[in-house]
Amino acid sequence: MKAVFERTSGLIDRETHYCPGCTHGIIHRLVGEVLEELDALEQTVGVASVGCSVLSYHYFNCDMTQAAHGRAPAVATGLKRVLPKERLIFTYQGDGDLASIGMGEIVHAAARGENITVIFVNNAIYGMTGGQMAPTSLLGQKTATTPEGRAAQTQGLPIRVSEMLATLDGASYIERVSTHDVPHVIKAKKAIKKAFQNQKDEKGFSMVEILSTCPTNWGLNPEESMQWVKDEMVPYYPLGVYKDHSYKGDGV
């Protein structure tokens, strides 16, 4: 028998704290596989943000530092600017961390064309703290802080981060992908690999926004959650490449 699919050495061999069916687990695996395939684990320093993935430093099999809520892109900038060029720096952030408290940091990291890789997990909710509204929560979406469903007049409209950051000349590669079925998981991995390869090739700021599930706080089972991503999130957050040019070297 020949193994066709095995556990990646990019992840430390242990159970995770994530809820059953939470696609953080899939995304962690994809990042681990990519780092393994790029033979970059020894070169990599990851920055964990604050949210469900705060404990990601227990899982990624590389050096990790843990940032204050919203500040991972700034911590990553500090690391990237002082470590040798070969080092790969990535942040792993949720939508509350990146698009709410940390919006300033991510916008300026992109505007600076910071040569880092940002893994942005968009599950349209604050998971760790019990299901509050996030900047990416959809209209009508019931959360702990929008019990009647998110209403535009009071809570404003969900933010399409990839499109927004793509307007920044400093950003080199921005793609939104999803994990709601096998073909999309495969595509997500391709995007993550490209985002890390870009950094290796010093092409500047790369971010992959990954639509993800939160069965516990959506009040859906894992399978229904995948369906919700497909039926509700993808229409509002269209998948695709929003920026793909090498800012550094090939000119703007």
Add this chain to the structure above:
Amino acid sequence: MRVVFNEDYCKGCNLCVAFCPQAIIHLANRLNQKGYRPAEVIEQEKCTSCAACARMCPDTVITVYRPERKKEKVS
């Protein structure tokens, strides 16, 4: 065995069950040490080693194998 489940890590989330094209995965009737019903495959011979289950698994529970084809053994 074509598909092996590390039952201790399984959280019984059912995604592999949902995404297996051959529909041969189901949750066992026993509980693992975390209190979840782990996924398992009885009819291993029906598995095509496509690894859809392993790709959809959030907890790296699944390892997938494929029988060596005769030709490969010779070379």
Add this chain to the structure above:
Amino acid sequence: MGKVLMKGNEVIGESAIKAGCHYFFGYPITPQSELVAYMAKRLPEVGGLFLQAESEVSAINMVYGAASAGVRVMTSSSSPGFSLKQEGISFLAAANLPAVIVNIARGGPGLGNIQPAQSDYFQVTKGGGHGDYYTPVLAPSTLQEIVDLTQEAFRIADQYRTPVILLGDGVLGQMMEPVEFKETSEEMHLFEKDWATTGTVGDGPPKTITSLDLNDVSLEERNRKLQEKYETIKDQEVRVESYKMDDAIYGIVAYGTVARIVKSAVDRAREAGMKVGLIRPISLWPFPSSYIRKLSEQLQLNKLLTVEMSAGQMVEDVRLSVEGIVPVHFYGRNGGVIPTVDEIYQEILKLKYGVMV
């Protein structure tokens, strides 16, 4: 190296560079912006990096990243900007990360103004962020002392793996005085930083830097070690100066810019026959408590007077030090007002004669 006439803010920058600090993340705010501009010009010249962040919050977190990589790193700000860094400083303290943070204090609270003040004393000495932590705080009163204390700040930061605060004010930042620099960067190599997250690169298991600990008992244990570190710093890093205290019966306690003004007032009072001197804390944390108490006991001091450019903050630590064995008076101006020699001289006279003479 010889003397150089320089502005205080720039003296901080050059001293840091001479201490081997080649990384600076800054943000503009009066009255410390010259330091930011100086580093922007100078650091590239020494193969270092200057980066202007989008906010003080971002700047302190860039410092957190660089410190995680084990390099000597600095940031600076002024009062309102320093407040924005407090969460980051708490994280640096909790994660045992060395860094130097400069606060060139200005009139407050709120937006306040850009004139000098000492009204950030509480925020810098009492661990202004959340959780049980302290940061060593050094308070120079001359530009030459800025040189020495900046370099000491980096040594303390590396030796104890802690953020260290250099506290100045608008006067020190903006004034010019001749200073002499010395190179202390070779000292950097005394401190092994195998904990730094620089990539494993073939040397063992991955390293992690975090201040999160969901287990209460183990967090308490981490905090116990942190407090143990602070006890060690209290033992070894107190700095204080006395001026004309040998036969004094009145003691003035003041630091930084105000201490310079008090020296002139003490000289005048001495000429008028008053037995008065100055006690000048240089490390505001660890505060020279036992020093002040012993001196008060030995000299049987009649009264202590604390003078600050604030509504009275360090005075509390002075009272705590003497625990009532000596009455502690306070005189202060704030909002950016600088007390004059005359004003302080009058206050000294009041110590003796009880009323305004």
